[in-house]
Amino acid sequence: MALAQSSGFAQSSLPVAEPERQFDHFFLPILDGFLKNAAATSKEFVVCDYPGGTKLKSCCTPSGKTYVSVARMLPVMAEWIASGRADAKVREVMLSVYRNAFDPTHPDFWGSAPKEKATQLSVEAALVAYALWRMGNRFIAELSIEQRRNINAWLTSCTQVAERKTNHAWFSALNQAVRLVLSSDFDEFHGDEAWMLEDIKALDGLYGDGTDGWYSDAPDQPIYDLYNFYVFPNFPLMWGQVIGSRYPDWNEKFHSRVDTFLQTAPNFFAANGSHPLMGRSLIYRWAVLSPLVLGYREKLWPHSAGLLRKICRKQLEYHWSLGCFDEKNGKLRESFSADDTNVTREIYVDNGHPYWAMLGFAFLSLPKDDPFWTAAEEALPVEKGDCVSRFEGPRTMLVGTKRTGEVRWVQARNSAKRDAYRDKYSKLVWSSHFGFCASKDADHVPPDQALVFREIATGKEATRASNGVTDGKLLDDGVETTWWAKLGEWKFEVVSTVRLNGNVIARSHRITAPQEAVGKVTVLEGSFASPQTPSRLKPLAGYEHVEQQELVGVNLIHEKVSVQVALGTLTSSDNTFAVEETSVL
Numbered sequence: 001m002a003l004a005q006s007s008g009f010a011q012s013s014l015p016v017a018e019p020e021r022q023f024d025h026f027f028l029p030i031l032d033g034f035l036k037n038a039a040a041t042s043k044e045f046v047v048c049d050y051p052g053g054t055k056l057k058s059c060c061t062p063s064g065k066t067y068v069s070v071a072r073m074l075p076v077m078a079e080w081i082a083s084g085r086a087d088a089k090v091r092e093v094m095l096s097v098y099r100n101a102f103d104p105t106h107p108d109f110w111g112s113a114p115k116e117k118a119t120q121l122s123v124e125a126a127l128v129a130y131a132l133w134r135m136g137n138r139f140i141a142e143l144s145i146e147q148r149r150n151i152n153a154w155l156t157s158c159t160q161v162a163e164r165k166t167n168h169a170w171f172s173a174l175n176q177a178v179r180l181v182l183s184s185d186f187d188e189f190h191g192d193e194a195w196m197l198e199d200i201k202a203l204d205g206l207y208g209d210g211t212d213g214w215y216s217d218a219p220d221q222p223i224y225d226l227y228n229f230y231v232f233p234n235f236p237l238m239w240g241q242v243i244g245s246r247y248p249d250w251n252e253k254f255h256s257r258v259d260t261f262l263q264t265a266p267n268f269f270a271a272n273g274s275h276p277l278m279g280r281s282l283i284y285r286w287a288v289l290s291p292l293v294l295g296y297r298e299k300l301w302p303h304s305a306g307l308l309r310k311i312c313r314k315q316l317e318y319h320w321s322l323g324c325f326d327e328k329n330g331k332l333r334e335s336f337s338a339d340d341t342n343v344t345r346e347i348y349v350d351n352g353h354p355y356w357a358m359l360g361f362a363f364l365s366l367p368k369d370d371p372f373w374t375a376a377e378e379a380l381p382v383e384k385g386d387c388v389s390r391f392e393g394p395r396t397m398l399v400g401t402k403r404t405g406e407v408r409w410v411q412a413r414n415s416a417k418r419d420a421y422r423d424k425y426s427k428l429v430w431s432s433h434f435g436f437c438a439s440k441d442a443d444h445v446p447p448d449q450a451l452v453f454r455e456i457a458t459g460k461e462a463t464r465a466s467n468g469v470t471d472g473k474l475l476d477d478g479v480e481t482t483w484w485a486k487l488g489e490w491k492f493e494v495v496s497t498v499r500l501n502g503n504v505i506a507r508s509h510r511i512t513a514p515q516e517a518v519g520k521v522t523v524l525e526g527s528f529a530s531p532q533t534p535s536r537l538k539p540l541a542g543y544e545h546v547e548q549q550e551l552v553g554v555n556l557i558h559e560k561v562s563v564q565v566a567l568g569t570l571t572s573s574d575n576t577f578a579v580e581e582t583s584v585l
Contacts (some may be wrong), residue, residue, distance in 0.1 A: 046067075053066070098147065102147075116161070162195075169203045180192075212394065218417060233291035274433070285354070289315055290359040312363060339557065386399075397474060409430040429498060448528060451509055492513050506540075511577065518573060519571070537565075544569070549565050
């Protein structure tokens, strides 16, 4: 195919007069890099290995090549094609993928999902199905009967093992929905309605009464993280587009929750274009835009078109400024920034995973005369004034400060689901302006925005345990959390109070310690982390002194950061430690 050498799209991304092309200078280099790397991996574009990228067996075809990288580009290419502005060659690439990737005789066949366990294939199948539906019947009719059978058989293999305790249920629900709808016009497609409805019921169970549009990503734990942008609001909108008219009650229920979620979504975005950085999968970057844009398309966006475009522009500019795109290799980085720290590399992240971000480009399908492209941009909520957003159900709070443009996020019940995510969920405060620190070292804990227990004799450390929160509540100006930590055989019970007042954070901890740990444990508590110390710590109780520590290779954004750390020794079985942190921004 002509695209095997170079698409040339990146060269056409200079500023142009057409408003609908104002984000081309972000999108086209990514597309160009994908097409060139895919062509270098497979002449039919069915797999794509990025130079120097991580390869995981679970994310590779039987031939050992990456399929996730292709699956995650399909929806954005479909959106661009839907606009009528895409180069015709991109449609040829889409046809090539759907004709060859699911053909068992092709050397780079993606492989069928097994019957006995859930795999990454099931996640990517949702994107494959949705993009196919978005391409429309005319496109599907260009595939042969055998090719349509191959696609259906592959999609069916990805719905053999039910996953109904997390956001993953949306993936099989969308997969089934597409096949059910396509079966009306193409005999080769078949879906399982009963399976889909069981998925829907399970997803409904992840939503608690009065949770302000937010879902917990576990039926037995209050985990409220950015998957409330990445999956929970946008996938019901996709499902609704595909099949919602057949199930109006379900569709209305999910739409009403998205509507509630979107009311306060703009409050998460800071003046620098970021949002409070918290949790896992931050490599998905501007995928947070997806529910906002899809909500806008579905007439659910309750704000102005100008505000939406401002959020989209600032988000893209923020990540671009951090070096998210590796121009030399034509790829989105697996690290959050060009400093290439390994904080975002969860065990499931391969070289294709960053491309979940491409869901955020759903605005590409908007007509060129849509107000999204032409309306005057509106100031972000945090640019208009100080603002506080309370979420009573999830028991979380956002605090935006106009003077600094920063947005901070506190949660009353946050703790990791498993040990691997310890530092990504146990911080006391999350910021849009400062990346957190995280380490895979089980015996040592980065102290930024964390309360840490250190055994003096061994130097081993511990912080809030996975699933270690026993209670939490919102206060007028912050949160109170009851939690525990385990250091060797010692268990520490803690009640932490975090109060936010402008650029000042007051934190207090009532610690109940085993008698045998008294005099043998140091308590540490750190500030935000940044190349230049962003705040000052003032001990109020318990702590004996404050020192500055340098951390290397553990920060989300920067290779080297400084942290102010307060330290004190446990002197009794009942202790109070308190500190005041003042931003110097």
